[in-house]
Amino acid sequence: MIYHWDWSVPISAPYLGWLMSGLAWTLLVAGAAWVLAFIVGVGIGILRTLPNRAARRFGALYVTIFRSIPLLLQLFLWYFVVPELLPASAAHWIKRDLPLPEYWTSVIGLGLFTAARIAEQIRAGIEAVGRGQSMAAAASGLTLLQSYRYVVLPVAARYVLPPLTSEFLNVIKNSSLALTIGLLELTGQSRQIEGETFHGIEAFTAATLIYVVLTLAAIAAMRALERVVAIPGVMARV
Amino acid sequence: MTIPLRLDSRNFVRDELDLVLRPVVIAIDHVSKKFGDLDVLKQCSMTVLKGEVVVVCGPSGSGKSTLLKCVNGLEGFQAGTITVAGTSVGERRTDLTKLRSQIGMVFQHFELYPHLTVLQNITLAPIQVLGRTKSAAFDKAMSLLRRVGLADKADCHPGQLSGGQQQRAAIARALAMDPIAMLFDEPTSALDPETISEVLDVMTGLARDGMTMMVVTHEMGFARHVANRVVFMDGGCILEEAAAEAFFAQPSTERARSFLSKILRQQ
Ligand SMILES: Nc1ncnc2c1ncn2[C@@H]1O[C@H](COP(=O)(O)OP(=O)(O)O)[C@@H](O)[C@H]1O
Ligand SMILES: [Mg+2]
Numbered sequence: 237m238i239y240h241w242d243w244s245v246p247i248s249a250p251y252l253g254w255l256m257s258g259l260a261w262t263l264l265v266a267g268a269a270w271v272l273a274f275i276v277g278v279g280i281g282i283l284r285t286l287p288n289r290a291a292r293r294f295g296a297l298y299v300t301i302f303r304s305i306p307l308l309l310q311l312f313l314w315y316f317v318v319p320e321l322l323p324a325s326a327a328h329w330i331k332r333d334l335p336l337p338e339y340w341t342s343v344i345g346l347g348l349f350t351a352a353r354i355a356e357q358i359r360a361g362i363e364a365v366g367r368g369q370s371m372a373a374a375a376s377g378l379t380l381l382q383s384y385r386y387v388v389l390p391v392a393a394r395y396v397l398p399p400l401t402s403e404f405l406n407v408i409k410n411s412s413l414a415l416t417i418g419l420l421e422l423t424g425q426s427r428q429i430e431g432e433t434f435h436g437i438e439a440f441t442a443a444t445l446i447y448v449v450l451t452l453a454a455i456a457a458m459r460a461l462e463r464v465v466a467i468p469g470v471m472a473r474v
Numbered sequence: 475m476t477i478p479l480r481l482d483s484r485n486f487v488r489d490e491l492d493l494v495l496r497p498v499v500i501a502i503d504h505v506s507k508k509f510g511d512l513d514v515l516k517q518c519s520m521t522v523l524k525g526e527v528v529v530v531c532g533p534s535g536s537g538k539s540t541l542l543k544c545v546n547g548l549e550g551f552q553a554g555t556i557t558v559a560g561t562s563v564g565e566r567r568t569d570l571t572k573l574r575s576q577i578g579m580v581f582q583h584f585e586l587y588p589h590l591t592v593l594q595n596i597t598l599a600p601i602q603v604l605g606r607t608k609s610a611a612f613d614k615a616m617s618l619l620r621r622v623g624l625a626d627k628a629d630c631h632p633g634q635l636s637g638g639q640q641q642r643a644a645i646a647r648a649l650a651m652d653p654i655a656m657l658f659d660e661p662t663s664a665l666d667p668e669t670i671s672e673v674l675d676v677m678t679g680l681a682r683d684g685m686t687m688m689v690v691t692h693e694m695g696f697a698r699h700v701a702n703r704v705v706f707m708d709g710g711c712i713l714e715e716a717a718a719e720a721f722f723a724q725p726s727t728e729r730a731r732s733f734l735s736k737i738l739r740q741q
Contacts, residue, residue: 368581368583368585369585369587371543371548371581371585372579372581372585372586372587373587374548374571374574375546375548375574375577375578375579376574376575376579376598376599376603376647376648376651377571377572377574377575377576377599377603377604377651378571378598378599378602378603379571382602382603386587386598386602387587387598390589391587391588391589394589467588467589467631467633468630468631468633468634469588469630469631469632469633469634469635470588470631470633
């Protein structure tokens with residue numbers, strides 16, 4: 237059988253619209269998952285560095301759990317298993333009334349998974365700031381909260397920008413797993429086009445290009461941010 | 475024989491009487507500390523009187539830094555008591571942040587905050603801890619920077635300064651809190667030889683102005699000329715506590731003697 241190339245497929249109606257709708261869902265899932273992952277990840281990462289032993293243990297437990305289960309399995313667990321474990325009324329609400337269940341499940345699954353990875357980056361960044369700095373802050377009478385707010389976190393934030401960039405890229409790419417629970421994001425739409433037109437190669441090529449553009453844009457934005465917050469007199473960390 | 479040069483204001487004939495009359499600022503009484511199974515401090519006792527400079531010396535690992543950190547509660551201890559200006563450091567009820575805000579500390583590696591300018595480094599704690607206004611904190615910081623010779627570096631970041639300049643800025647940061655005492659942990663050990671003196675000069679000026687100082691250092695010139703008393707530590711114990719002259723003229727333990735001869739040969 238000869239494959240008939242038709243590069244007009246991904247840029248003609250209605251398939252261009254499908255791709256754009258897929259792109260929109262990819263951005264919506266990745267964006268919301270990132271916000272959730274960032275908030276939870278920063279919180280857990282900070283917990284792991286506190287003097288309080290219970291706080292550190294809780295943080296370590298979270299990271300261990302969410303890092304050791306494959307993301308795909310986590311999505312299935314959130315989608316199929318967790319609702320069964322909830323009290324009947326909550327389960328009912330999720331199954332019947334929750335708008336966009338595939339979307340919110342993807343956001344929570346991807347967000348909490350990524351949070352564990354961000355937490356590890358935050359912890360490493362805080363540890364890189366060093367005990368001497370927190371000691372100096374404490375010695376001057378700053379409370380633990382003040383020393384984190386004014387000294388430890390601002391410096392750690394600069395250390396973790398590069399690794400956070402790659403986590404952000406991971407969120408964009410991992411959002412494609414949402415298709416497994418039925419969300420028609422970018423990759424899902426490409427498959428849809430393949431099924432409809434048998435021009436899968438063209439559709440997947442278009443999706444690939446879109447992922448590449450997203451990645452390059454994210455990298456450029458983070459590089460610009462790194463330059464803005466660079467500390468004078470401190471060599472840029474490569 | 476050379477007569478040791480001493481600062482005029484300290485060269486009192488009535489030194490002895492003075493020592494009796496001056497209030498105790500730091501009192502360390504039979505303090506012991508373990509790190510796990512390791513005895514880092516064993517029954518350490520010493521005092522620092524108001525306006526006094528006490529140098530703590532001894533081999534590496536003898537517990538000098540740990541003793542210093544116990545004074546402002548950066549390290550806890552298992553036995554004994556430490557009181558600073560009447561406040562018991564080890565007591566559970568003690569407000570440690572308040573106590574620390576009254577004690578200045580200077581570290582071997584400066585520990586200036588890299589993301590803040592020199593001026594912001596100095597004004598952070600006065601504004602956040604003491605609640606001073608920005609302009610009051612600024613004025614105080616500028617006058618301290620003039621005092622340590624760094625007025626033109628106020629808007630630089632620490633990474634743009636030499637080691638000696640960073641340490642002088644760190645001293646100004648500690649002084650901005652109007653401390654009742656200053657703790658120094660090997661303030662010149664990380665410096666190039668040519669910049670050591672600029673830091674020692676600032677410390678000597680402080681001593682002359684009557685600051686109460688506890689100084690861990692191997693700078694024996696500073697100990698001899700500026701310190702009132704010298705404390706010698708080894709293996710977590712305070713083996714000697716003597717007037718500076720007496721310590722340098724005739725250390726009473728063999729270990730202090732060999733430490734001194736080793737360190738003086740190096741310098
Ligand atoms: N956080 C720590 N945990 C375990 N051991 C420590 C710690 N800090 C210091 N020590 C040990 O305590 C001893 C005294 O250390 P330190 O007070 O730093 O000595 P010095 O300042 O005189 O060189 C050393 O044997 C050191 O290894
Ligand atoms: Mg030390």
